[in-house]
Amino acid sequence: MTATADAQSVAPTPEVGRIDSVTREQVEDLLYLEAGLLDDWELDTWLALYTEDCRYVIPCNDTPEGDPARDLVLVDDDHLRLSCRVERLNSRRAHREYPHSATSHQVTNVRLLPVEGDELPVLAEFVVWRFRGERSYSYAGRYHYRLRLVDSRLRVASKRCVLRMGSLRQVSDVAIIL
Amino acid sequence: MTVTHDPTRQLAASGPLVEEDLAGHRFRVHRSTMTSPEIHTMELERVFGRSWLYVGHESEIPGKGDYVRRPVGGRRVFMVRGRSGQVNVFHNSCTHRGAMVCRTDRGNAKVFSCFYHAWSFNTDGDLVGVPDRQAYGDGLDFSALGLRSVPRVESYRGFVFLSYDPDIMGLIEYLADAREYIDLVVDATGTPEIISGTNEYAINANWKLLAENSIDGYHAVSTHDTYFKYLVALGTDLAGGVNGTARALGNGHAVLEYAAPWGRPVAKWEPLFGEASREEIGRLRAELVDRYGEVRASRMADTNRNLLIYPNLVINDIMAVTVRTFMPVSADRMEITAWELAPSEELPQLRQRRLDSFLTFLGPGGFATPDDIEALESCQHGFHSGGVEWNDISRGMAREPQANDEEQMRAFWRRWNEQMIGETR
Numbered sequence: 001m002t003a004t005a006d007a008q009s010v011a012p013t014p015e016v017g018r019i020d021s022v023t024r025e026q027v028e029d030l031l032y033l034e035a036g037l038l039d040d041w042e043l044d045t046w047l048a049l050y051t052e053d054c055r056y057v058i059p060c061n062d063t064p065e066g067d068p069a070r071d072l073v074l075v076d077d078d079h080l081r082l083s084c085r086v087e088r089l090n091s092r093r094a095h096r097e098y099p100h101s102a103t104s105h106q107v108t109n110v111r112l113l114p115v116e117g118d119e120l121p122v123l124a125e126f127v128v129w130r131f132r133g134e135r136s137y138s139y140a141g142r143y144h145y146r147l148r149l150v151d152s153r154l155r156v157a158s159k160r161c162v163l164r165m166g167s168l169r170q171v172s173d174v175a176i177i178l
Numbered sequence: 179m180t181v182t183h184d185p186t187r188q189l190a191a192s193g194p195l196v197e198e199d200l201a202g203h204r205f206r207v208h209r210s211t212m213t214s215p216e217i218h219t220m221e222l223e224r225v226f227g228r229s230w231l232y233v234g235h236e237s238e239i240p241g242k243g244d245y246v247r248r249p250v251g252g253r254r255v256f257m258v259r260g261r262s263g264q265v266n267v268f269h270n271s272c273t274h275r276g277a278m279v280c281r282t283d284r285g286n287a288k289v290f291s292c293f294y295h296a297w298s299f300n301t302d303g304d305l306v307g308v309p310d311r312q313a314y315g316d317g318l319d320f321s322a323l324g325l326r327s328v329p330r331v332e333s334y335r336g337f338v339f340l341s342y343d344p345d346i347m348g349l350i351e352y353l354a355d356a357r358e359y360i361d362l363v364v365d366a367t368g369t370p371e372i373i374s375g376t377n378e379y380a381i382n383a384n385w386k387l388l389a390e391n392s393i394d395g396y397h398a399v400s401t402h403d404t405y406f407k408y409l410v411a412l413g414t415d416l417a418g419g420v421n422g423t424a425r426a427l428g429n430g431h432a433v434l435e436y437a438a439p440w441g442r443p444v445a446k447w448e449p450l451f452g453e454a455s456r457e458e459i460g461r462l463r464a465e466l467v468d469r470y471g472e473v474r475a476s477r478m479a480d481t482n483r484n485l486l487i488y489p490n491l492v493i494n495d496i497m498a499v500t501v502r503t504f505m506p507v508s509a510d511r512m513e514i515t516a517w518e519l520a521p522s523e524e525l526p527q528l529r530q531r532r533l534d535s536f537l538t539f540l541g542p543g544g545f546a547t548p549d550d551i552e553a554l555e556s557c558q559h560g561f562h563s564g565g566v567e568w569n570d571i572s573r574g575m576a577r578e579p580q581a582n583d584e585e586q587m588r589a590f591w592r593r594w595n596e597q598m599i600g601e602t603r
């Protein structure tokens with residue numbers, strides 16, 4: 001298993017008092033930090049932004065409401081599977097991503113929804129550019145985050161990426177992390 | 179003895195494309211089969227125009243008026259359950275002046291109305307509405323202006339196929355020995371259904387590379403190292419390895435049948451499934467034994483099947499069941515559509531394991547399929563690199579073919595070659 005790096009030592013996330021006093025700026029700081037870590041392929045550090053009970057889900061293009069317990073989805077990672085994904089991408093044996101693509105994760109239209117329990121739901125739009133070999137691919141869609149405070153730091157409890165593209169024909173696969 | 183076929187009369191290449199030397203245990207395929215635009219054009223006619231092609235599964239359209247729309251063999255068609263419950267497949271084109279009458283990928287309809295001039299058709303294709311009908315006088319035979327069915331539609335155990343060749347042999351005869359393997363999959367799942375959520379992706383490689391790859395046991399260990407590492411992280415014991423056989427099934431169909439380390443929701447338990455589902459899996463297995471006897475039940479429950487139905491349908495019954503079809507858009511690119519098949523009644527935790535297994539191994543967001551895509555695109559680049567004229571597909575010719583041999587691919591290529599040089603239909 002991948003050693004969990006300490007996110008704070010590399011790139012501090014905002015320190016926050018209470019989940020219901022989190023500002024959009026603080027959320028944006030977190031999302032931009034995450035995007036930067038993914039683009040820099042700092043995946044161990046990136047994983048440290050996620051809670052131990054996290055979930056990372058991408059439904060199929062034709063079922064944006066897809067429920068991973070009932071429907072086929074593209075990605076449905078808990079922390080263990082996400083660690084395996086990171087380990088795979090860090091190795092030289094994830095052939096589709098060796099060598100790694102150059103990516104640009106762009107996050108906009110960030111909206112904070114009313115706090116639910118100890119979680120802050122956040123919506124944002126994304127465009128992820130992926131360049132590899134002679135080809136370029138772009139993924140567009142909406143992030144559905146649920147953020148939580150762990151030791152006064154914002155952490156990702158869940159991230160659901162709903163793709164806007166009608167299919168994966170133009171991008172071939174989802175071998176990178178969106 | 180060297181068996182060569184000489185398709186030079188028809189083909190752009192300057193010699194045989196498929197060469198089999200039985201005495202020398204050598205089987206070669208010319209790489210122009212993967213790159214030539216002329217061969218691609220001929221395939222559309224000679225392979226896809228003269229085979230049975232998978233349309234969809236009957237469970238996708240359970241009720242009258244339910245429909246799905248998709249291209250099959252490169253043509254836009256839709257499949258709809260008609261008024262007496264039968265499955266119809268129509269060319270998606272209005273008989274007036276051409277517009278598509280089915281304009282969403284799935285749904286339910288009593289009537290398909292063409293938005294252009296508002297002609298409308300029922301689910302059996304009959305023309306049932308024409309605005310200002312009197313403008314046509316008595317001369318026009320409206321009953322002859324129904325939607326056009328594709329020439330042939332037949333279904334086997336829920337799998338619906340079409341053919342654009344009106345003279346093709348019946349589906350059952352066509353399936354030949356592949357029937358037995360479809361039976362094994364269907365009988366093991368009881369009432370199978372397609373789960374919602376479709377994998378629609380594409381690979382910049384020749385379609386025949388995916389026919390090969392889908393039934394290629396040889397590449398698993400080398401290409402999918404990270405997937406097997408993931409299984410180990412979950413607690414799967416890989417010690418048993420993969421053991422089995424490869425078999426040609428007639429008419430280009432082929433199968434790998436083998437034992438593998440992973441569990442199967444029907445019905446081979448492994449610790450990963452959790453203690454809670456041990457009993458249920460035991461029960462499912464006992465049911466199969468009751469119904470089909472120990473030998474057949476064990477085959478259903480314990481062994482895996484990678485089944486290729488010539489030319490472009492794959493039913494892989496492994497840690498989950500995939501139904502996958504693919505179609506070239508050019509010599510260098512194919513589009514793939516894949517579904518997951520599962521028993522309609524299934525314990526939630528087994529369904530969860532099945533879904534997990536599918537997306538991690540078979541899905542384009544998983545730990546294996548992206549690497550297959552990379553392998554196929556890498557081959558395609560390699561072909562264009564030139565210098566090497568032939569692919570070698572001889573593995574296992576000198577022995578009883580094993581699951582990591584290439585006999586199943588040779589079966590595919592022999593049939594492909596027959597169709598392309600026009601020896602048989």
Ligand code: FES
Pocket residue numbers: 272273274275276277292293294295296297
């Ligand atoms: S093209 Fe359909 S009604 Fe005219």
Ligand SMILES: [Fe+2]
Pocket residue numbers: 391397398401402546550
């Ligand atoms: Fe593979």
